[in-house]
Amino acid sequence: MTSSRHPALTATLWLAAILMLLPVLATFLNSIATGWTGGILPNGLSLGAYQTILTDGRFQSALLCSIVIAGLALSLACLLIVPAVIAAHLYWPSLDTWMARLVILPYAVPTIILMVGYLRVFSAPPLQLSGQPIVLVLTYVPLCFPMFYINVKNSLQALDTTELLEAGRLLGISDTRLLRRVILPSIFPGIALAVVLNFAGLMSEFVYARMLVGGQFETLQMYMFAQRDLSGRLSSVIVIVYFVITLLITFAAFRLVWRKETKS
Amino acid sequence: MTHLDLSAIGMRYGDNVILDGIDLSVAQGEMHVLLGPSGCGKTTLLRSIAGLVQPDRGAIHLAGRAIEKLHPKDRGIGMVFQHYALFPNMTVRQNLAFGLEQRRLARRVIDDKIDTVLEIVSLQDKADARPRQLSGGQKQRVALARALVLEPSLLLLDEPLSALDAQIRKRLRDELKRIQRQTGLTSILVTHDQDEALSLGDRISVMNKSRIAQTASGPEIFYRPADLFVAKFIGNANILTSDEFGRLIGREFDRTAVIHPHMFKIGKTSSDNSVFDISARVVEAGPAGNVVRYVMRASGIIFNVEAQTAMNAAHLVAGTEAIVTIDPSNAHFL
The missing domain is CATH 2.40.50.100 (RNA polymerase II/Efflux pump adaptor protein, barrel-sandwich hybrid domain)
Incomplete structure (x- = not known):
């Protein structure tokens, strides 16, 4: 199908792309502006705001905190959720229908109720961890569940795992070995996608961080929140930095997937 | 000489009888076809022989050895699945090598075996391709090669041609016949397609409602059906x-x-x-x-x-x- 045959469709695609890029472009422009009043374009350009933010020790530690928290939560999610979804898909299909229902839970329960629940759980033994960063890691894991479930499940469904396992059994390949050598590598792109999407989500998470560890610990979003009165320029810089990091991680993930696909 | 012998294979699932006392003997080197409408139990019978499902009763002897209690990998059986079941992340060569590697053979022996089998299915030039780069017919030939490379004593084919379009199905059918003749491998093929059954089978077992209605050569099934069901199912007499x-x-x-x-x-x-x-x-x-x-x-x-x-x-x-x-x-x- 050539684009010339469907000019209307092509136009729609461009329009959608521009619509999605516009906020990013505007934010970027604002982050490098010296001032932006009375015109459609900024008065002048400068990287001053970047220098202010990037050399700020508080920003650096907030960024590091966010990355470490998100990284830990995602590692834990990979270790817990991925095996659970695979096991349910392969061996306990009845359990799987329950997982499909649980998927919407993190979205269906109002955040404030979740927060109150979490605060109570983590303020009494045996999990008296209130205010500690580990609480944030633990509560982020269920938040990742839907994205992991959907991506892993879709990848598995595209595979016809039952036939693959049976073929393996006849060839003398154990289920474990087949999982490691065939099924996991085949669903790897799905897992990578879940990691990237969740990473972006966790980096911009604010409510959990504020409510659960607000006092002791500053994540990127909380730092941004603290800067809200200073200047919109600084906020723009933070958003762009956060956006670039997410982009880099996305590229890294896709590179990894691509390398795996073409390897040997 | 009888190579595979099934006696009184029975299986039920709740109140449903899936296999109702199946007796069948397949001779050495024979291409035997299990033919029947969907739900007649033919696929379950094939899977019982492979050991992928466990029948409730009955005995299976392959080359004189009782195999009904053995793990699928120890039965000496190769199987080709309807949807190929190729390992998508591996090349053709790796697909074939995976089973051989479990047997701790020398790398050179593995490579030789793979080359031989790829030549039989005429896919030497596709050794390094991945399954998604192959056509349906090529995929099915790889699946066949993967079963053949382990040198099984019995080959099971579960509707191997049904996912292919008519032209390729015809070609692959002839090729399947040639390969089976060339290797002399005792084979059981499941199909619901009577043309396939009549053109491939040395003998055919027509199955109906969990039983074998008739076992005979193609012409006999065609011209001398044992009962009304077989008469209606074969041809359009x-x-x-x-x-x-x-x-x-x-x-x-x-x-x-x-x-x-x-x-x-x-x-x-x-x-x-x-x-x-x-x-x-x-x-x-x-x-x-x-x-x-x-x-x-x-x-x-x-x-x-x-x-x-x-x-x-x-x-x-x-x-x-x-x-x-x-x-x-x-x-x-x-």
């Missing part, structure tokens, strides 16, 4: 009740007649006493390549007749009267 056939030939008759459309001859043949003349009217005429298919009516009975065509010979048109003859020795009676 005219099945006339005793009363209908009696009216057609103008005599008392007491058995059901199974008459293939091409057994009726158009035009008076001779004054042979054993041949009956029937004056019929052509209701429909449908020329289809080398044959023309007629629907005719005589004494209120509708039946199908098939005749050969030729370039310059006109066929009968609908509405004309015709004499057709039937030699009862060409028909089959139940």
Whole structure:
């Protein structure tokens, strides 16, 4: 199908792309502006705001905190959720229908109720961890569940795992070995996608961080929140930095997937 | 010589009987086809032999060895699945090597075996391709090669051609036959396609409702079906009740007649006493390549007749009267 045959469709695609890029472009422009009043374009350009933010020790530690928290939560999610979804898909299909229902839970329960629940759980033994960063890691894991479930499940469904396992059994390949050598590598792109999407989500998470560890610990979003009165320029810089990091991680993930696909 | 012997294989699932006392012997080097409508138990029987499902009772002997309690990998059986079941992240060579690697063979031995098998299925140039780069027919040949490379003592094929389109199916069918002859491997093929069964099977078992209705050679199944089910399932024979056939030939008759459309001859043949003349009217005429298919009516009975065509010979048109003859020795009676 050539684009010339469907000019209307092509136009729609461009329009959608521009619509999605516009906020990013505007934010970027604002982050490098010296001032932006009375015109459609900024008065002048400068990287001053970047220098202010990037050399700020508080920003650096907030960024590091966010990355470490998100990284830990995602590692834990990979270790817990991925095996659970695979096991349910392969061996306990009845359990799987329950997982499909649980998927919407993190979205269906109002955040404030979740927060109150979490605060109570983590303020009494045996999990008296209130205010500690580990609480944030633990509560982020269920938040990742839907994205992991959907991506892993879709990848598995595209595979016809039952036939693959049976073929393996006849060839003398154990289920474990087949999982490691065939099924996991085949669903790897799905897992990578879940990691990237969740990473972006966790980096911009604010409510959990504020409510659960607000006092002791500053994540990127909380730092941004603290800067809200200073200047919109600084906020723009933070958003762009956060956006670039997410982009880099996305590229890294896709590179990894691509390398795996073409390897040997 | 019997290579595979099944005796009294039975299996039920709740109240449903899936396999109802199946007895079957397959000779060394034979290509045996399990043919039947969906839900007749043919796939379950195949999977029981492979060890992918466990029948409730019965014994399976392969090359004189009882295998019904063995793990699938220890049965010496190779299997080709309907949807290929190739490992998508591996190349053709890796797909073939994966099973061999479990046997701790030397790398060179593995490579030699793979090269040999790839030559048999004519895929030497695709050794480094991945499954998604192959066509359906090529994928199925890789699946076949993967089963062959372990040198099994029995090959099971679960509807191996049903996911392919007609042209490729025909080609691969011939190739399958060639490979089976070349390797001399005892094989069991499951299909619901009677053409496939008749052209591939040395012998065919027609299955119906969890039992084997008839086991025989292709021509025997075709011309001498054991019961009404087999008669209806194979070919498109005219099945006339005793009363209908009696009216057609103008005599008392007491058995059901199974008459293939091409057994009726158009035009008076001779004054042979054993041949009956029937004056019929052509209701429909449908020329289809080398044959023309007629629907005719005589004494209120509708039946199908098939005749050969030729370039310059006109066929009968609908509405004309015709004499057709039937030699009862060409028909089959139940």
